[in-house]
């Protein structure tokens with residue numbers, strides 16, 4: 074096919090690929106870190122030569138006062154290329170339900186800030202590379218203005234910005250929709266029974282509050298947003314936020330990261346608001362998950378529930394690609410390693426060692442949440458003690474159970490359940506002076522926690538599902554000298570990164586966990602060392618800093634890629650201009666496709682039951698009137714050029730005064746006359762039987778797929794089948810066709826979005842058009858050359874040779890809007906002018922570039938000059954034309 078503007082753009086050798094950009098970014102990060110490390114080691118006079126004014130006084134949190142300087146710096150130009158990566162810091166707005174601090178009120182305008190607990194806070198505190206502001210809920214109701222102002226001021230010092238939510242919203246949004254619906258569902262616990270008597274517990278009212286809360290977050294973001302900022306939304310609380318933000322400002326760079334698992338699409342589809350939530354998340358530019366499994370579940374939910382196209386790069390919806398990828402979070406490992414040297418941590422360690430001298434200590438650290446599998450852990454420990462009497466006085470389990478979401482009834486029930494089990498086991502195996510389980514219903518401060526991590530022999534993580542589980546990372550970071558063993562649930566995201574060094578267990582299998590406890594306690598030193606080494610290497614190299622930098626870098630690259638992709642999409646048809654040129658011309662030709670051009674757009678989902686009716690395409694009722702007017706205009710010739718069979722076109726257009734070209738132009742008829750064939754003479758159809766055999770086989774084995782035998786082609790269509798299965802079957806079918814019975818025939822195997830078509834090589838719309846034009850000119854007895862051509866259709870790439878027939882090369886400047894319209898006035902260079910000429914030899918086409926409009930309908934990429942979004946826009950266009958005779 075002759076060159077065209079869009080293909081040329083995408084093939085430019087100078088344009089780096091996404092991976093090249095990401096690799097370059099990574100190199101720059103490494104280099105920048107290296108320079109920073111060197112600076113730290115050099116005497117201050119030497120440091121001056123490294124751009125001394127780079128380090129700003131911007132603060133972020135550290136261990137105690139949560140304050141730490143921001144270091145590295147980077148910036149991008151408009152094309153997303155690095156300029157001077159040390160010249161300025163990229164502004165990052167982190168938006169999460171929870172701020173890293175929770176506020177406690179001490180007076181009308183006095184607030185105390187305490188560090189919040191949870192993996193999300195730990196992970197984000199490690200983010201130091203950016204000029205960051207954190208937007209979130211301070212975890213407290215502040216109804217009065219004085220209190221709000223004072224709190225905002227106190228938080229400002231920590232670079233935090235509060236979102237104020239009133240009690241009712243918190244109750245319905247946070248306790249209700251987030252923690253009673255999304256949280257259990259995303260962790261495979263299922264949905265609670267909807268309480269129809271209590272309006273405050275209905276899904277709908279909770280979802281309404283959820284949307285309202287997300288909008289409040291969006292308002293605060295908008296208030297603080299500056300052009301160029303990266304906005305990074307976090308977690309299941311804010312799935313509606315990307316949509317709210319993009320609706321207001323489509324240029325905003327928006328990323329969304331989920332800290333929990335994303336469940337299989339079979340679980341997600343249980344959610345009454347499943348569609349809305351997926352669609353709003355897809356408004357983001359980049360969507361991230363901890364593991365490849367969660368990412369793959371999300372893509373599968375989008376394909377199976379929304380019917381969108383899932384590609385290895387992400388999810389595509391009407392040309393907009395949302396990139397989906399895995400970004401496993403890490404911790405600020407250095408913070409833990411360094412803390413072990415602190416005197417207060419050493420003191421705690423000494424006390425703990427004395428307290429548990431002579432006994433092995435096993436550690437559990439979890440929020441008291443049903444997903445953490447605390448009852449299962451304790452029951453496994455009981456089984457271990459039961460089966461190993463020799464260990465009864467020699468091992469103790471320290472379980473830190475941090476109270477969480479205490480207003481949610483399920484969490485209250487869990488607390489009593491755990492207390493009951495612990496009490497029973499301690500009664501069974503304890504003595505007057507010692508108990509086997511030390512259970513603490515409270516959080517520890519950072520130093521106490523580090524000391525515990527460092528002195529214990531085994532960490533036991535038995536989450537039933539867990540997005541990542543940072544406790545396991547923290548334990549490893551603090552075990553460099555002791556080399557303790559990590560027993561880790563295979564259902565925690567961390568199992569995918571620390572899997573090889575940990576003992577992986579299925580927490581539901583109490584027997585397995587009990588025997589793993591025995592294995593860990595008896596593990597020889599060299600095995601412990603090997604396992605620990607593997608884990609430690611991972612934890613110190615996959616840090617929270619790396620996680621955030623990789624995410625933001627990928628977000629920047631995604632935006633650049635999206636811009637490049639947008640440039641490959643033809644601009645919208647300037648309807649006013651097309652109409653204007655139409656009214657100035659005297660002999661016009663309108664070439665219209667049929668399927669998806671003049672028919673209603675087919676919603677592949679939600680209307681599966683009506684597939685029988687939809688199999689036969691129907692002209693849109695709202696097109697009947699404008700089409701009739703156009704056909705009756707003596708200055709206009711209308712040609713329907715379709716892949717459909719003759720009878721389909723007859724059924725729809727017999728009443729109109731127009732030309733029908735069926736089977737990609739192989740049959741032609743003016744509606745007042747008979748069908749004639751325009752097929753090339755030597756077109757062989759000997760292959761039909763063998764292909765039909767293959768199609769029958771695949772139709773039998775692919776529920777809801779169909780195949781159609783036309784006179785010049787065969788089509789197998791799976792648009793109503795299960796998308797993924799259909800695609801797999803199509804792959805198999807194609808492979809068979811290419812290598813099987815027809816491999817030597819002169820055929821084209823054309824792959825559609827959800828179809829496979831086989832036809833002879835010469836059967837394309839572009840190949841047929843000169844014969845068709847010749848026939849029309851002759852039949853109509855045309856004397857004047859055609860001076861206006863509008864060619865629109867939802868054509869397969871193969872059939873887009875119709876566009877290149879009229880215009881072998883696209884003009885270098887295609888006007889994007891009505892106002893700036895000006896293509897040079899040259900006559901188009903036609904490939905076949907000589908073959909279709911009047912008797913005296915002059916061309917039947919006298920077409921100025923300004924009077925030719927090629928336009929694809931509902932196609933993301935095309936060789937056409939312009940595009941129309943859908944057949945709705947075709948209606949608008951044809952109505953306008955019909956009104957301009």
Ligand SMILES: O=P(O)(O)OC[C@H]1O[C@H](O[C@H]2O[C@H](CO)[C@@H](O)[C@H](O)[C@H]2O)[C@H](O)[C@@H](O)[C@@H]1O
Nearest residue numbers: 171191192193308332333402539540541542543
């Ligand atoms: O804010 P809360 O309702 O008190 O809950 C605390 C946090 O719990 C969840 O943490 C998750 O994020 C961790 C870091 O990515 C991950 O390791 C862990 O597996 C997840 O459970 C929740 O996703 C956060 O939003 C909460 O703040």
Ligand SMILES: O=c1ccn([C@@H]2O[C@H](COP(=O)(O)OP(=O)(O)O)[C@@H](O)[C@H]2O)c(=O)[nH]1
Nearest residue numbers: 190191192193195440475516517542543544
């Ligand atoms: O008394 C405690 C217990 C735990 N944590 C922190 O809470 C986080 C728990 O994160 P994880 O990813 O394991 O699970 P999540 O609670 O986020 O589900 C870890 O960083 C712990 O250091 C804490 O600060 N104090």
